[in-house]
Amino acid sequence: ALKLTFSLALSLVLLMSLLAAIWAAFISIRRIVAPVRELALATRKVAEGDYEQRLPVQSQDELGFLVESFNEMTRRIACAHDEAQRSRLEVEHQRAYLETILANLSSGVASFDASMRVRTANQAANNILNADLGACAGRSLHALAQGYPNLAGWVDLVQGRLEQAKSVWQAEIAFVGPNGRQELFCRGTPLFSAWGHWSGAVVVFDDVTALIQAQRTALWSEMARRLAHEIKNPLTPIQLSAERLRYKLANSLNEADAEVLEKSTRTIVQQVEAMKTMVNAFD
Numbered sequence: 001a002l003k004l005t006f007s008l009a010l011s012l013v014l015l016m017s018l019l020a021a022i023w024a025a026f027i028s029i030r031r032i033v034a035p036v037r038e039l040a041l042a043t044r045k046v047a048e049g050d051y052e053q054r055l056p057v058q059s060q061d062e063l064g065f066l067v068e069s070f071n072e073m074t075r076r077i078a079c080a081h082d083e084a085q086r087s088r089l090e091v092e093h094q095r096a097y098l099e100t101i102l103a104n105l106s107s108g109v110a111s112f113d114a115s116m117r118v119r120t121a122n123q124a125a126n127n128i129l130n131a132d133l134g135a136c137a138g139r140s141l142h143a144l145a146q147g148y149p150n151l152a153g154w155v156d157l158v159q160g161r162l163e164q165a166k167s168v169w170q171a172e173i174a175f176v177g178p179n180g181r182q183e184l185f186c187r188g189t190p191l192f193s194a195w196g197h198w199s200g201a202v203v204v205f206d207d208v209t210a211l212i213q214a215q216r217t218a219l220w221s222e223m224a225r226r227l228a229h230e231i232k233n234p235l236t237p238i239q240l241s242a243e244r245l246r247y248k249l250a251n252s253l254n255e256a257d258a259e260v261l262e263k264s265t266r267t268i269v270q271q272v273e274a275m276k277t278m279v280n281a282f283d
Contacts, residue, residue, distance in 0.1 A: 055070060187203070
């Protein structure tokens, strides 16, 4: 009986010691695993986009070094994210500013990529060419000419320049549009990438039809004024010569000849006065 009692007591002590050891191990493991679990949860939140995660450093061992590295990593990621956000907002602001400028320009602006495809165009370009270039974005110049046959001349000029010229160029072109004959003054500038490769071009064009018509009108007006001046110069001598002939010959002719002379000189004087009036209108 005594031996059985000692065996039961020792078995109970062993069982309690085993349970205590298991409990102590569980507490220790939980205390060790808790920071790792917090680190895993924080890593998951960072992956979801929360870059403000910071964990407290509770030890100076390898686990504490890992937590410090995690905090430094999230701080740098947050700074990089904020910088990227500011850069994106700045790019959006500059893009909106550039689009506002292009939308309010009176000159047409169209850009093309290295494959001769339309990239962008402002509203002035659509108005000048009477075509919707924005809807043709991504299409080639050949497709643009097929969609708008009246632009074939303009397309041929631009495509030829883009294929040959790798520097700034300018040219004048005339074509017949829906509103009649149009005169365009085009200027092209090539675009190069950061590595120096040709990546496209920008073409700026203005409708100078009214300007050219005004220049032609001014030229014809100047020519008419000079011609009128040249015509006016001999009119006075002609009139004076006719009047002098009438004065000199009136008394030396008979009545019939004198009457013919009077009518002739009067006709000359009247026509000279009429021509003077017409010429003065040109001045």
